[in-house]
Structures are given as C-alpha cells and as structure tokens.
Amino acid sequence: MDVDKEETKSSSEPTKFVKPKGKKKRHASENRMEVEVINGIEGKTKPHVTSKRPRIIDNGEQRKVSVPAHRYTPLKENWMKIFTPVVEHLQLQIRFNLKTRNVELRTCPETPDIANLQKGADFVKAFIYGFEVEDALALLRLDDLFVETFEIQDVKPLKGDHLSRAIGRLAGKGGRTKYTIENVTKTRIVLADSKIHILGSFQNIQLARRAICNLILGSPPSKVYGQLRNVASRVSERL
Numbered sequence: 001m002d003v004d005k006e007e008t009k010s011s012s013e014p015t016k017f018v019k020p021k022g023k024k025k026r027h028a029s030e031n032r033m034e035v036e037v038i039n040g041i042e043g044k045t046k047p048h049v050t051s052k053r054p055r056i057i058d059n060g061e062q063r064k065v066s067v068p069a070h071r072y073t074p075l076k077e078n079w080m081k082i083f084t085p086v087v088e089h090l091q092l093q094i095r096f097n098l099k100t101r102n103v104e105l106r107t108c109p110e111t112p113d114i115a116n117l118q119k120g121a122d123f124v125k126a127f128i129y130g131f132e133v134e135d136a137l138a139l140l141r142l143d144d145l146f147v148e149t150f151e152i153q154d155v156k157p158l159k160g161d162h163l164s165r166a167i168g169r170l171a172g173k174g175g176r177t178k179y180t181i182e183n184v185t186k187t188r189i190v191l192a193d194s195k196i197h198i199l200g201s202f203q204n205i206q207l208a209r210r211a212i213c214n215l216i217l218g219s220p221p222s223k224v225y226g227q228l229r230n231v232a233s234r235v236s237e238r239l
Helices: 002-012 069-077 079-089 115-129 161-171 173-185 202-216 221-238
Strands: 034-038 041-045 062-066 093-097 102-106 145-151 188-192 195-201
Touching (some): 062 115, 173 221, 195 202
16 A cells, blocks of 8 residues: 555656757858859858867878870979969878879878868869869869769760761850850860860859750750850849
8 A cells, every 4th residue: 555655646746857958059150151253163162160170190191193195294384383282272292103194192290181182182183184273273262162074975975077066066166155154154164075074163063064965965055145144144133
C-alpha cells in the first residue's frame, strides 16, 4: 500500500520541462556576400573574418598543371605576372618543371590556408586554357568563380565545314558576337578550336552557355542578342 501511495504521489507531481538551449543565430551580415566586378567579370566576395585562426599545414601538399606545347611561349612571357600573386598573395611555392613540362605548386609553412593551393591551381589552369592573366586573377580575388569547359560536339555533332561555320558564328565578325556575350553575361570566353572555356560565376556561366548553345544549334545572332538583352534586363531588375 505504501508503495502505491508513493507511486501516486510521484505521478501527481507535475513534470518539469527543461527548455532546450537555443542555437545562436548567425547575423545576416556574416553570411552575406558582396557582389563585385573585377575586369568585367562579376563575382561575390565573402567579408574576411579576422578572428579565424590560420590552419597549420604539417605535410606540404602539391598540385601539378600540365602545359601543352602551344602555351610554352605565353607562359614564359607572363611568368612574373603569374609568379607574383601566387607567392605574395597565396603564399605558395611555384615552379615550372622543364623535364615533365608541368607547373608545380606546393604549400609551405607560411601558407595561411590549404584552400589557397586549389585557388592557385585554378588560376594557373585558367591561364593555360587561354584566358588573360588579368582575367584569371579574378579567380584569386572573388570566391564563387568557376571555369567550365565543353566541346561543340557535346551540343551538336558537327564535322568539316559545318563545324567551321559554327565556330565562326560563335566568334562573329571581328569577335563581335563573343564580346557581346561576354559583356552582357559578365563572363570571359575562350574559343580554342572546337573547345569552349567560360570563366564566371555559376549563374552567369549558365546564361553564356545557353547563348553559345543556341548559336551552335543554328540560331541567328540577332535572335540570341534579343534573348540576352531580355535576360540582362531581368537580372538588373533583381539587383
């Protein structure tokens, strides 16, 4: 009986609910990314947080970027423009291996973040693809930039004169069509034979790729210009 009384007492007592500790909400200013335009390429930059500790790297990691024969001379002429930002800004070690014909990048004890190694490799790759050094530098300064590569045959299987005409449609008279797509979408485009390289933010690459695919499929440039103009006006309204 005593046990039953104790059970009824304990059951009659109100149970206390412990309020869970709420997670600290991040301010919108911490996650906000500022849109910047560097050398005509639009991208976003994260505000640098000074309180973040630099990551210490014990074992040096390495990246290799192979250099095709037709890019030896441009690499030699622009070597100091490539070397200076990689060493001073990213604080990496860089060299050109004459035996293997590779540009080699390596971390050192002074490297503040291991992510700089991938940034440096992307920067060198962009130059090897054919972008100007000033355009490729945007990869180091902006956070959400990418390089996308595809071939004309991926869009439509063309051969011979049909392929040549498609490349001509993409470039336009004196490169006018290519420059128009670059300026409207705020990207940079390299036409390397049947390969196409696009440097820009994810959204802008999509716009440029859609315009290029329409040209490859046979749309007249005037129609593509009209579509780009409509898209550009929509984007400017959003911003």
